[in-house]
Amino acid sequence: MGIRIIPLSAQQVSAVIHEDLDGYIQKMSEVDIRARSNFITSKAPLAPPIQSRDEYRDFSAENGTRDFTPTEVGVLEKNAAEISKLLEDSPIFLPQSCMETQLLANLTVRVGCINSAYESGLPHTRMYDRFPVILIPGAVSSRILLHEMVHVIQKMLPGATNAFMTKNAWRPYFHHRELLMKHPLVRINPDTNGISYLRGEKLPIVVYTINNPSSPSDSEGCIHLEHPFEEQAYLAERDIFDSPDA
Ligand SMILES: [Zn+2]
Numbered sequence: 124m125g126i127r128i129i130p131l132s133a134q135q136v137s138a139v140i141h142e143d144l145d146g147y148i149q150k151m152s153e154v155d156i157r158a159r160s161n162f163i164t165s166k167a168p169l170a171p172p173i174q175s176r177d178e179y180r181d182f183s184a185e186n187g188t189r190d191f192t193p194t195e196v197g198v199l200e201k202n203a204a205e206i207s208k209l210l211e212d213s214p215i216f217l218p219q220s221c222m223e224t225q226l227l228a229n230l231t232v233r234v235g236c237i238n239s240a241y242e243s244g245l246p247h248t249r250m251y252d253r254f255p256v257i258l259i260p261g262a263v264s265s266r267i268l269l270h271e272m273v274h275v276i277q278k279m280l281p282g283a284t285n286a287f288m289t290k291n292a293w294r295p296y297f298h299h300r301e302l303l304m305k306h307p308l309v310r311i312n313p314d315t316n317g318i319s320y321l322r323g324e325k326l327p328i329v330v331y332t333i334n335n336p337s338s339p340s341d342s343e344g345c346i347h348l349e350h351p352f353e354e355q356a357y358l359a360e361r362d363i364f365d366s367p368d369a
Pocket of ligand 1: 270274314352353356
């Protein structure tokens with residue numbers, strides 16, 4: 124079987140963004156929107172300033188996607204084959220991320236291509252009509268592809284993270300909207316389940332550095348420990364790509 128890559132067209136990715144079926148854009152805070160608006164204006168000074176979630180949704184659906192080139196699809200398929208090969212030589216459960224190897228090894232992944240007008244081109248996942256979709260700025264490395272594949276499994280099978288959360292003392296704490304009331308500068312992350320967790324006694328969060336951030340990356344906090352989904356995806360990268368004594 125192996126990992127299968129299904130490339131989406133620019134038009135399909137536009138629909139994912141525009142229909143916002145998972146409500147990702149509708150959940151953004153005012154600071155989230157300002158970060159995106161400032162980034163877009165810095166790249167395209169003639170673009171009209173974006174002042175609302177709906178304006179961001181419309182602008183990025185129209186300007187934030189493109190088709191993959193045939194070369195990019197070839198690179199993604201080669202990277203998927205590389206991951207499949209590495210998974211063949213892995214134990215049933217990956218040691219640090221507790222991911223079930225077979226889930227990754229037989230995954231079909233829908234991938235769409237974005238540019239900097241949408242989410243400043245950062246790789247992430249979205250749900251669209253029950254299917255997780257990976258959105259990336261072209262042919263990303265095997266490491267990034269694997270990281271996003273873990274997020275796909277987390278979205279399809281929420282229970283796939285349970286053992287990992289227990290092992291690393293993650294406990295559900297707040298919903299994102301409650302967290303926002305306590306920490307207005309907290310940054311939204313499409314790869315989580317909208318719940319914030321305590322890790323041991325700590326509440327790890329990623330926040331914008333200022334109220335008027337220059338981009339979504341204008342933030343501080345450990346992105347690997349922002350959420351159990353992020354830690355698990357990061358540790359799956361280490362399981363597959365880093366030697367145990369690295
Ligand atoms: Zn991630």
